[in-house]
Amino acid sequence: MRRIDLKKAHTAGLATIRDINRQIVLNYVREREPISRAAIARESALQRSTVSAIVDALQTEGLVEEIGEGESTGGRPPTLLRLRTAGAIAIGVSVTPSETTIGTSDLAGRVLSQETFPTDPDANETFGRVIDGIQRLMRQQGESIESIGVSLPGLIDPSTGVAIYVPYFKWRDLPVARMLSAMTSLPVTIDNDANAVALAELWFGRPEVSDARDFILVLAAEGVGTGIVFDGQVYRGERGAAGEFGHMIIGTHAPVPCSCGNRDCWEAFSSERAALARYQKLKRDDGESRIDFKELVDRALAGESEARTALVDMALCLGIGISNLVVGFSPEAVVVGGEIARAWPLVEDALKETIEHSVRRGLPSARILPSTLGNEPTLMGALSLVLASKFASSSFAV
Numbered sequence: 001m002r003r004i005d006l007k008k009a010h011t012a013g014l015a016t017i018r019d020i021n022r023q024i025v026l027n028y029v030r031e032r033e034p035i036s037r038a039a040i041a042r043e044s045a046l047q048r049s050t051v052s053a054i055v056d057a058l059q060t061e062g063l064v065e066e067i068g069e070g071e072s073t074g075g076r077p078p079t080l081l082r083l084r085t086a087g088a089i090a091i092g093v094s095v096t097p098s099e100t101t102i103g104t105s106d107l108a109g110r111v112l113s114q115e116t117f118p119t120d121p122d123a124n125e126t127f128g129r130v131i132d133g134i135q136r137l138m139r140q141q142g143e144s145i146e147s148i149g150v151s152l153p154g155l156i157d158p159s160t161g162v163a164i165y166v167p168y169f170k171w172r173d174l175p176v177a178r179m180l181s182a183m184t185s186l187p188v189t190i191d192n193d194a195n196a197v198a199l200a201e202l203w204f205g206r207p208e209v210s211d212a213r214d215f216i217l218v219l220a221a222e223g224v225g226t227g228i229v230f231d232g233q234v235y236r237g238e239r240g241a242a243g244e245f246g247h248m249i250i251g252t253h254a255p256v257p258c259s260c261g262n263r264d265c266w267e268a269f270s271s272e273r274a275a276l277a278r279y280q281k282l283k284r285d286d287g288e289s290r291i292d293f294k295e296l297v298d299r300a301l302a303g304e305s306e307a308r309t310a311l312v313d314m315a316l317c318l319g320i321g322i323s324n325l326v327v328g329f330s331p332e333a334v335v336v337g338g339e340i341a342r343a344w345p346l347v348e349d350a351l352k353e354t355i356e357h358s359v360r361r362g363l364p365s366a367r368i369l370p371s372t373l374g375n376e377p378t379l380m381g382a383l384s385l386v387l388a389s390k391f392a393s394s395s396f397a398v
């Protein structure tokens with residue numbers, strides 16, 4: 001049972017009930033499309049007239065559309081509904097230490113277009129190109145774009161839209177939301193990459209994840225970040241700083257320095273950079289070994305033993321950190337995102353064995369699952385910052 005937040009109680013009341021019913025109907029359409037008004041009423045136990053009135057409003061808002069008639073069960077055949085598919089509604093910007101991707105999606109999270117360029121350590125260069133890309137997309141996509149979401153690899157304050165610290169480039173106190181909003185006249189939401197991907201898993205992940213009320217997303221990329229979902233929402237902590245488990249200490253003398261500079265952080269053992277450093281050592285830095293992580297996964301999947309060893313070592317180290325989180329939080333599931341998810345058959349055993357080893361017998365263990373968000377999880381995260389606000393209700397926080 002959640003304690004009522006008295007500071008937000010003034011927003012509760014009749015409007016809240018209407019808002020909650022609206023979210024229920026919208027999410028039935030989202031998850032069960034194509035679905036009829038009668039089926040929503042039957043499954044949600046809302047009044048048929050309430051459902052019809054809400055669907056009318058959702059059609060007017062351009063969120064839901066009719067797509068013809070379904071099978072008759074005796075009387076008049078029912079009209080089926082789905083989320084509106086016409087046009088891009090969101091722009092997502094994923095900034096990673098190596099590259100920046102800008103993409104558009106429709107309401108259902110289907111990516112419609114995307115472009116990628118190398119991230120420049122100079123923030124003005126990177127965000128200059130981001131603004132050019134957004135303006136180009138807005139010219140192509142017309143009026144339908146409503147909002148922009150931005151995923152960044154660092155300490156982010158979503159409430160002020162400021163990137164407090166991005167360690168890879170030493171960006172400090174960058175007013176990203178204000179900057180982009182001023183140049184595009186659109187609302188901008190920003191968040192830390194792992195939190196954004198956790199939000200994407202919550203809304204667009206496989207049902208085992210999206211139905212779980214409590215899960216942890218571990219994003220293993222150039223760095224290692226975690227997004228914690230408690231009771232169906234991302235836990236942010238004070239100024240959005242929660243989830244910095246990448247810097248918990250799990251050993252000494254890691255193969256690479258952490259983005260924070262230390263050599264004892266989880267990230268320094270378990271990131272893509274750590275796996276690449278191990279691989280180069282195994283290959284005695286023979287010139288063929290200076291590759292990117294995608295190529296490392298390709299080589300491992302093709303059967304190269306040094307590549308496989310480097311990935312399994314990365315998985316063992318990831319497993320140590322994850323077992324600490326499982327022991328501490330007892331989540332329903334832990335989802336591992338990043339390119340390593342593509343190598344799941346090679347790393348699954350190493351991960352699970354490390355974790356089972358540390359969880360006490362008889363205590364519940366979490367399911368460990370690969371992300372199913374595809375090869376651009378942080379772009380999906382950035383888009384989710386916009387899309388989730390369409391489907392979530394702020395009133396639920398009361």
Ligand SMILES: [Zn+2]
Nearest residue numbers: 247258260265
């Ligand atoms: Zn660190």
